[in-house]
Amino acid sequence: MMSRMPLKTLTVAVLGALAIDAQAAEYEWTFQTSETAGEPQFEMKKAWAENVEQMSDGRIAIEILPVGSVVQANQTLQAVESGILQGHLTDPSYFTGQNPAFGMMGNLVGAWSDPYDFLDYMNNAGGEELYNELVEPYGLHLIGAAATGLESLPSTKPIRSVEDMKGLKLRAPEGMVYNIFEAAGATPVNLPGSEVYTGLEKGVIDAADYTVFATNQAQGLHEFAPYPLYPGFHSLPMVSVSLNKEIWEGLPADLKAILETSVDSLAYEMVAELKTRDLEAVREARNNPDIEIIDLPAEERAQFRSIAKEEWADWAEKNEITQKYYDSVVGYLENHNLL
Secondary structure, eight states: OOOOOOHHHHHHHHHHHHHHHTOOOSEEEEEEESSOTTSHHHHHHHHHHHHHHHHTTTSEEEEEEOTTSSSOGGGHHHHHHHTSSSEEEEOGGGGTTTOHHHHHHHOOTTOOSOHHHHHHHHHHSSHHHHHHHHHGGGTEEEEEEEEOOOOOBOBSSOOOSGGGGTTOEEEOOTTHHHHHHHHTTOEEEOOOGGGHHHHHHHTSOSEEOOSOHHHHHHTTGGGTOOOOBOSOOSOOOEEEEEEEHHHHHTSOHHHHHHHHHHHHHHHHHHHHHHHHHHHHHHHHHHTOTTOOOBOOOHHHHHHHHHHHHHHHHHHHTSSHHHHHHHHHHHHHHHHTTOO
16 A cells, blocks of 8 residues: 655645745846836736746746836946846837937838838848847847837827928937927927926927827826827837847747747737727727817828938938948838838
């Protein structure tokens, strides 16, 4: 007859097994994002980290921090290179001061009408390879690109034409988006995203290039800016999911594959989730008599894109990588009848 293990011995054995299961991850990293805690995009990025931990059977543990937790939004590039952070999930436009190519690749303003086209370009037409050519000399490696979706433009004044942008105090981050709105006649104001709400409330700005319609609505921006432009026509910022290059190169092949697969999943889930949220928020806003959603007419969108295309060509001449990106992305847009 089989002898039974004493209860005390059994308990010790079980606890020991649990201790093995709960042992520290092989890799523990901290990533900083460009969102404040609680924003939908921030929660999606936290879910991505949890997915990586599950997919890797606990071998990788990633802590996701909101904007400004360790360094300012425009300093994460250096922080990841130096090892202060191990990675970031952010808009590359913040690093335009380091190289104008970050502004072009981070947000080619006026180029995209559908985020899935952008993801196709990055994944299948050389976009990610070009971005790594840009970023790897800075000590980072792009695991993969994601996108939020086309951004809305909340405004305190109705914008029914490009002409209506003239003199508009419009929040725009550093980079190409700033220059294009300036070329369209607006007066750009470089405010961090965390100050958009108070900027609209206090009249520091009249409108804001900020984020998607649903997030603007959830943050109460339409209380002060009741003339949102939707669907978006201008900004479709890239989300760079990047890791310290030395760490990346030291990873085994299976973990690299898990990370790449996880970012692909994040990219498409983020677009779909934010689109669903946008549609729900738009339905809610249409029932509010104090909010007027403006769909910029096709001819005005074309005029804005014409202004943007001139700026793309100017930026292409800034250095070798901006020219390579311009040739690549314009070629893609033309080949897919998107221009």
